[in-house]
Amino acid sequence: MPLFGHVRYYRPGDTFRNRLELAASGVHRPRRAGVCGTQDEGAESIVLADQYEDDFYSEAEIIYAGHGGRDAKTGRQVADQIATPRNLALLKSITTGRPVRVLRKVPAEDGTGEDVYRYEGLYQIIEHEYGPGKSGFQVYTFRLRPVAVGS
Template sequence: MRIFGELPGLYEGDSFRNRLELSQSGVHKPTQAGISGGQNEGADSIIVSGGYEDDEDYGDIIIYTGHGGRDLSTGKQVTNQELVRGNLALAESCKNGLPVRVIRGAHRKSNFAPEDNYRYDGLFRVEDYWKEKGKSNFIVWRFRLRKIEGELKKQSNVLQEEQAEYNSKEDKQTKRIETRVQRIVRDTILSKKIKEKYKYTCQVCDTQIETSSGYYAEAAHIKPLGAPHNGPDSEDNLLCLCPNHHVMFDYGGFGILKNFELIGIEGKLKIMKGHLINKDYLRYHLEHFYDEKNR
């Protein structure tokens, strides 16, 4: 049974002598792989031990490199990574808001690594994932994880309890479990302006969602805000989308070509007069989020 979240008797800072001890304790079951998870379930734990040259560790934020394509003798990337197996498991954890146990191993590349052995460093949430060319000029998948604190940690523990209850059912009957995915929705003046320009109508499907308090749409950034993407909060980096197409766009379900034709789904982006979209941002999204191999 795969458990997402904290384990009974496990405390942040607990030390483990080796991978076998980690596996036997259930904290991180694989004795070799750095990602524990199933591509249809999600990832329950990862190990950060400096094995991948593109890893970045900032303490409460980790830019984690997915698995695959590494020369074990040199640690260098020698082939492209793909969004499969453990990488896809981390992507599932991102989409479904599942907590991930983070274990750091001793190595000299990080000030946050233990001096020796392995250390459990708490629960993290996968905030984002994308692909890019790494230091060795091969495609790697990157995952930004942020440490879970306070109320988010309580929600993660509730999710774990619900999952344990579900897995303990002997009759294996289908049961609905409510989970929550936290997505930051920025409603700036520019966001409101772009939604009003399109009269709250999705630029992809032409849907206008009506609620009891008026119309609803979401402003989507083409090149994401914040590190490492650092896209601007500007009108030429914004789209007006329905919630479904916003999620699909953020997670690479489709891309937009420079002629505004859609790739991954049929259709063409609707553009209102005066909305000048920066095509460099469209290219960035295609290069970092859209994965044609998984079509």
């Protein structure tokens, strides 16, 4: 069953050691996919893990590249993206207006040199574009803005 918004007691700034811990917490259930959701309900959560060259993160705004067309070894876009179920889930979130949990792979603060997944908070997908990305292939890009506290 889809769950939109915060999950249990987890809040922005909480970290998770790996994708298994993320899945077990319910904050982002898929162990590999960057999008959790369905084309009928929308996206529940996304992970920014430096996998797509067209992703951009700032505290004020996120540009999230859709799913597909990426070479797993190089990370470069090698084909056009298509309307996969994951991309359709992101598109559905524009019409539903439901919040999306955002997680981001970041260096751990304990000095171990390991990466962790940090919960950045709730965002709303406000628009999308489908056009040439950095490598020239057609890419879905989704613009997300933070949901105001108390919303």
